Amino acid sequence: MSDANDTDPPQESGAETDTRDALADRRGLGDPVYQPAEDSGLLAEAGATHARGVACEVGTGSGWVAEQLRAVDAVDHVVGTDLNPHACREARARGVEAARVDLVSALADNAVDTLLFNPPYLPTDPENEWDDWQERALSGGEDGRAVIEPFLDAAPRVLAPDGVVLLLVSSLAGFADVVGYAVDCGFDAETVREESYPYETLSVVRLSA
Numbered sequence: 001m002s003d004a005n006d007t008d009p010p011q012e013s014g015a016e017t018d019t020r021d022a023l024a025d026r027r028g029l030g031d032p033v034y035q036p037a038e039d040s041g042l043l044a045e046a047g048a049t050h051a052r053g054v055a056c057e058v059g060t061g062s063g064w065v066a067e068q069l070r071a072v073d074a075v076d077h078v079v080g081t082d083l084n085p086h087a088c089r090e091a092r093a094r095g096v097e098a099a100r101v102d103l104v105s106a107l108a109d110n111a112v113d114t115l116l117f118n119p120p121y122l123p124t125d126p127e128n129e130w131d132d133w134q135e136r137a138l139s140g141g142e143d144g145r146a147v148i149e150p151f152l153d154a155a156p157r158v159l160a161p162d163g164v165v166l167l168l169v170s171s172l173a174g175f176a177d178v179v180g181y182a183v184d185c186g187f188d189a190e191t192v193r194e195e196s197y198p199y200e201t202l203s204v205v206r207l208s209a
């Protein structure tokens with residue numbers, strides 16, 4: 001994978017590109033690390049109410065959500081993961097223990113009470129992928145669920161008994177499809193936050209076994 005600074009996005013046109021550019025613009029994506037946006041805020045709000053024990057924010061980005069979790073009384077310990085080395089550095093600078101790993105791959109079995117994830121979810125045609133760290137933060141592959149589904153497959157292994165997942169779900173990735181996949185993975189799903197914007201509705205779903 002190349003760094004955001006050494007890859008020029010290809011020239012594109014069309015509705016998908018317009019949506020992506022609008023989202024990227026709205027979320028202030030001018031550097032290789034995803035900066036806190038509406039979706040980050042919604043996840044942090046859900047974490048303030050529902051996170052407890054050992055909490056891991058997958059795809060921690062700037063580390064802002066993980067930093068908010070450290071102030072939650074019911075949370076004992078916070079860690080983050082991210083594939084992006086720039087993100088891990090930025091999160092560590094906020095005092096967040098961040099590991100550069102794929103999803104939850106470095107975590108021990110049954111070790112986490114609360115898993116949180118604001119995933120890349122923007123549906124992206126393979127021909128429009130732009131191959132940099134911003135893409136890894138935004139693109140959810142053709143159906144928007146290319147990262148969400150492997151995450152839901154992997155989550156049960158690392159969750160402690162009675163552990164929960166707080167997952168940010170955008171309507172762009174198909175709310176019913178994401179929740180249906182989670183149910184197929186053995187979770188019960190409850191929507192605990194929801195906000196609508198011009199391009200999408202964002203929800204935080206609490207998943208419990």
Ligand SMILES: C[S@@+](CC[C@H](N)C(=O)[O-])C[C@H]1O[C@@H](n2cnc3c(N)ncnc32)[C@H](O)[C@@H]1O
Binds near residue numbers: 061084087136
């Ligand atoms: C939408 S951004 C969210 C960033 C931050 N959590 C927030 O809410 O502001 C998604 C993050 O997931 C990271 N990511 C994407 N795929 C990943 C993977 N397979 N494993 C770990 N992190 C991943 C990206 O690098 C990016 O930082």
